[in-house]
Amino acid sequence: MFITFEGIEGTGKSTQITLLKAHLETLGRSVLVTCEPGGSRIGRELRRVLLSLENSDLCARAELFLYLADRAQHVAQVVRPALQAGQVVLCDRFADSTVAYQAFGRGLDADLLHSLNELAVAGTWPDLTILLDIDPRTGLERAMARNAAEGKTVAEGRFEAESLAFHQRVREGYAAWAARFPQRIRLVEAKGTPEDIALHIRELVEARLNV
Known part of the structure; x- marks a missing residue:
C-alpha cells in the first residue's frame, strides 16, 4: 500500500508519519518511510537546490522540472521496488504537492501539471493521501520554529520565506x-x-487495509 502525506508547511506530517509507521509495525507490516524531494540518491542532490534559501531566484518552470525529475527517479528507484516487495510505503509529499505549490501557488496550469505528474509517476499513484490542513499563519510559525531549532533556516527555508x-x-x-x-x-x-x-489517520488507513 502506498500512502502519501500532504499539506502546507508546519502541519506535522513528519510526526504523523512516525506515529503511523509505529502503529503499522505493531500490525506486522513492513514499512518504508520516504520523502520528496530527496527520497533517492539523485533526489538528495535536487533537494539541496530546491529547498535552499540561497536559490530564491529559481524560476517557476525550472522548479517544476526539478521536482518532476526527483519524482521520476524516486518512483523508479525507491517507491515501486518497495511496493513490489510488499512493503507499505509512507511518503512525505508526492505529486499533489506539485499541483498545490507550482499550480495554485505559482500560477502554472493545474491540468498540465497533472499530466506531467502522470508521466513522472508512470502509473504509481498513492492508494491513500492524507491531507493535513491548518491555518497558514500557524503552520508557518511552526515550520520556521522547527527550521531554526534544527539549524535549517537557510538550507531548507525557501518555501517558509514565501508570503x-x-x-x-x-x-x-x-x-x-x-x-x-x-x-x-x-x-x-x-x-x-x-x-x-x-487516531483519525489510523482509522482511515485501517479502513483501506481492511484491518
Whole structure:
C-alpha cells in the first residue's frame, strides 16, 4: 500500500508519519518511510537546490522540472521496488504537492501539471493521501520554529520565506484538489493533539487495509 502525506508547511506530517509507521509495525507490516524531494540518491542532490534559501531566484518552470525529475527517479528507484516487495510505503509529499505549490501557488496550469505528474509517476499513484490542513499563519510559525531549532533556516527555508498569501493559495489549492479526487485524498484537521490526529489517520488507513 502506498500512502502519501500532504499539506502546507508546519502541519506535522513528519510526526504523523512516525506515529503511523509505529502503529503499522505493531500490525506486522513492513514499512518504508520516504520523502520528496530527496527520497533517492539523485533526489538528495535536487533537494539541496530546491529547498535552499540561497536559490530564491529559481524560476517557476525550472522548479517544476526539478521536482518532476526527483519524482521520476524516486518512483523508479525507491517507491515501486518497495511496493513490489510488499512493503507499505509512507511518503512525505508526492505529486499533489506539485499541483498545490507550482499550480495554485505559482500560477502554472493545474491540468498540465497533472499530466506531467502522470508521466513522472508512470502509473504509481498513492492508494491513500492524507491531507493535513491548518491555518497558514500557524503552520508557518511552526515550520520556521522547527527550521531554526534544527539549524535549517537557510538550507531548507525557501518555501517558509514565501508570503502568507502564497501559502493561503497553496492551502486553497489542496482543498480544491481534494474535492477533485475525494476517494484518494482525505482531509484531516491538523490543529488537535498529535495523538488525536494520529487516531483519525489510523482509522482511515485501517479502513483501506481492511484491518
